[in-house]
Amino acid sequence: MAETRIGIIGGSGLYKMDALKNIEEVQVQTPFGAPSDALILGTLEDTRVAFLARHGRNHTLLPSELPFRANIYAMKQLGVEYLISASAVGSLKEEVKPLDMVVPDQFIDRTKNRVSTFFGEGIVAHIAFGDPICKNLAGVVAEAIAKLNLPDITVHRGGTYVCMEGPAFSTKAESNLYRSWGAKVIGMTNLPEAKLAREAEIAYATLALVTDYDCWHPDHDSVTVDMVIANLQRNAVNAQKVIQETVRRLSENPPSSDAHSALKFAILTNLDKAPVATKEKLALLLKKYI
Numbered sequence: 614m615a616e617t618r619i620g621i622i623g624g625s626g627l628y629k630m631d632a633l634k635n636i637e638e639v640q641v642q643t644p645f646g647a648p649s650d651a652l653i654l655g656t657l658e659d660t661r662v663a664f665l666a667r668h669g670r671n672h673t674l675l676p677s678e679l680p681f682r683a684n685i686y687a688m689k690q691l692g693v694e695y696l697i698s699a700s701a702v703g704s705l706k707e708e709v710k711p712l713d714m715v716v717p718d719q720f721i722d723r724t725k726n727r728v729s730t731f732f733g734e735g736i737v738a739h740i741a742f743g744d745p746i747c748k749n750l751a752g753v754v755a756e757a758i759a760k761l762n763l764p765d766i767t768v769h770r771g772g773t774y775v776c777m778e779g780p781a782f783s784t785k786a787e788s789n790l791y792r793s794w795g796a797k798v799i800g801m802t803n804l805p806e807a808k809l810a811r812e813a814e815i816a817y818a819t820l821a822l823v824t825d826y827d828c829w830h831p832d833h834d835s836v837t838v839d840m841v842i843a844n845l846q847r848n849a850v851n852a853q854k855v856i857q858e859t860v861r862r863l864s865e866n867p868p869s870s871d872a873h874s875a876l877k878f879a880i881l882t883n884l885d886k887a888p889v890a891t892k893e894k895l896a897l898l899l900k901k902y903i
């Protein structure tokens with residue numbers, strides 16, 4: 614199988630990539646179970662990529678039901694080193710309007726029910742997560758958006774993505790609280806992915822596609838799925854253009870990433886003494902360090 618260094622996770626509205634050629638669908642199994650759907654391998658701009666529909670191709674999985682570990686481990690098994698996540702978000706700022714694109718650089722965790730680590734069962738690791746998004750990969754995504762110069766769409770570089778549990782959207786009190794914290798956008802999925810990608814030494818960046826003003830905005834109705842869907846379709850077209858341009862740039866000039874050595878100083882357990890079963894389960898992550 615040709616090398617697949619670039620992975621794409623498509624969120625709400627982005628269930629496939631129309632420009633993918635030479636498609637092969639693979640049912641991947643991982644020590645953490647099966648991913649959200651089959652992975653679609655194909656070429657984009659002559660580069661091999663792996664695409665996964667985060668909620669499944671028919672959007673059947675709630676954010677709280679997503680098999681985050683299987684999704685990231687499956688990408689690792691395929692050899693992915695750069696992971697681009699396309700995600701629908703609500704805006705928490707006036708100047709960030711529906712259809713705009715945000716490339717966040719921070720997260721706030723408001724989830725309650727997610728398993729966000731591969732470790733445990735006798736092996737302890739604490740990754741550094743002060744900068745949860747790979748700066749260099751995010752830079753490539755932001756430059757790709759800027760280069761495309763999409764009409765009426767503003768790119769916002771940096772900003773905080775609040776990751777809430779869902780599935781219900783926020784209350785106005787919550788939405789205003791996140792605004793008072795200075796957060797820029799809100800979604801339900803990217804933080805566990807970013808943590809797991811870091812543990813898997815995969816560079817991760819988010820392409821956040823704004824669908825609504827959540828519920829805080831006095832001049833806009835509170836977010837509803839109808840509202841989100843109307844904008845998702847337009848966002849999905851733009852997201853594919855951005856991803857294609859990002860892949861082209863990544864394949865020409867793959868950036869360095871601190872994520873690629875994230876476990877170097879993170880593992881506390883003496884691996885010589887660690888349970889064999891856990892070492893086997895995590896072999897793909899640990900092999901550089903054993």
Ligand SMILES: CSC[C@H]1O[C@H](OP(=O)(O)O)[C@H](O)[C@@H]1O
Nearest residue numbers: 624625676700701800801802841
């Ligand atoms: C369809 S509105 C809520 C839904 O959309 C976002 O999904 P994703 O991050 O996968 O694009 C948000 O996180 C919620 O899961």
Ligand SMILES: Nc1ncnc2[nH]cnc12
Nearest residue numbers: 701702703799800827836
């Ligand atoms: N307002 C919102 N809150 C949480 N997730 C979202 N995804 C899209 N819009 C959202």
